Amino acid sequence: MAFVMNDAESSNQKILVEAKGVNKSYKTKRETIHVLNETDLKVFSGEVLGIVGASGVGKSTLLHVLGGLDKPENGEVFFKGENIYRRGNSFLDKFRNIHIGFVFQFFNLLPDFTALENAMFPALIQNVNKPAAKERAEYLLDEVGLKNRMSHKPGELSGGESQRVALARGLMNQPDMLLADEPTGNLDAHASDQLIELIRKLNKELNQTFVLVTHSQRVAGQLDRVLELVDGKVNPINQSLLI
Ligand SMILES: Nc1ncnc2c1ncn2[C@@H]1O[C@H](COP(=O)(O)OP(=O)(O)OP(=O)(O)O)[C@@H](O)[C@H]1O
Numbered sequence: 370m371a372f373v374m375n376d377a378e379s380s381n382q383k384i385l386v387e388a389k390g391v392n393k394s395y396k397t398k399r400e401t402i403h404v405l406n407e408t409d410l411k412v413f414s415g416e417v418l419g420i421v422g423a424s425g426v427g428k429s430t431l432l433h434v435l436g437g438l439d440k441p442e443n444g445e446v447f448f449k450g451e452n453i454y455r456r457g458n459s460f461l462d463k464f465r466n467i468h469i470g471f472v473f474q475f476f477n478l479l480p481d482f483t484a485l486e487n488a489m490f491p492a493l494i495q496n497v498n499k500p501a502a503k504e505r506a507e508y509l510l511d512e513v514g515l516k517n518r519m520s521h522k523p524g525e526l527s528g529g530e531s532q533r534v535a536l537a538r539g540l541m542n543q544p545d546m547l548l549a550d551e552p553t554g555n556l557d558a559h560a561s562d563q564l565i566e567l568i569r570k571l572n573k574e575l576n577q578t579f580v581l582v583t584h585s586q587r588v589a590g591q592l593d594r595v596l597e598l599v600d601g602k603v604n605p606i607n608q609s610l611l612i
């Protein structure tokens with residue numbers, strides 16, 4: 370049964386990532402938009418955490434801050450107790466490549482490379498030998514149901530298929546945390562359920578931690594814990610209200 374797990378109830382779990390008092394704003398010529406406002410958030414090891422909220426509220430921004438992609442103006446982000454933004458850019462590049470997998474809202478696949486090559490990319494950056502990278506990419510693409518699309522380039526894939534290639538790519542280096550921005554955004558209900566089932570399977574088999582941003586109540590209802598981002602702060606959601 371779905372329930373709200375608060376920090377006290379989940380305190381027996383290990384904290385993988387913790388954001389403390391994070392502020393993030395965007396300055397344009399006309400105004401400053403305060404997106405994250407003293408935001409506190411914990412991600413526990415081995416959970417599938419959902420983040421929901423209205424369009425433009427800052428979900429993608431929050432995901433980027435958690436994954437070492439976007440330095441907040443104030444506040445800290447701790448990964449396994451280490452303050453990641455206290456170090457320089459080369460540390461952050463390495464940190465992301467080793468520990469974090471990203472599935473971006475708009476996939477960010479390389480258009481001139483096949484699905485297989487796109488999935489292999491993070492491993493090649495880490496100098497994993499090519500046959501081993503190919504083998505893992507093939508395994509992951511098979512897992513996400515794209516065995517017959519490996520030689521397709523992004524322009525020859527549907528939106529949902531591109532999203533699944535991005536998921537395979539995100540899992541390539543066996544990250545500690547996979548951050549996925551609307552991974553089911555282009556999928557119908559059936560395909561979305563299949564993808565969430567796959568995510569649950571990877572979570573169970575590999576104890577893979579996921580943080581998923583979603584607009585879908587149906588998806589949110591299938592996750593371990595859901596937080597809603599409102600006015601720059603996150604609040605737990607009672608999932609039984611979502612189903
Ligand atoms: N580079 C930028 N410069 C200025 N404003 C920005 C920039 N990036 C994002 N914003 C603004 O910050 C706010 C939060 O953006 P963000 O992309 O995090 O929202 P979101 O919750 O992911 O929205 P969606 O659900 O539509 O993807 C939005 O109002 C957006 O217009």
Ligand SMILES: [Mg+2]
Nearest residue numbers: 428429474550
């Ligand atoms: Mg977004």
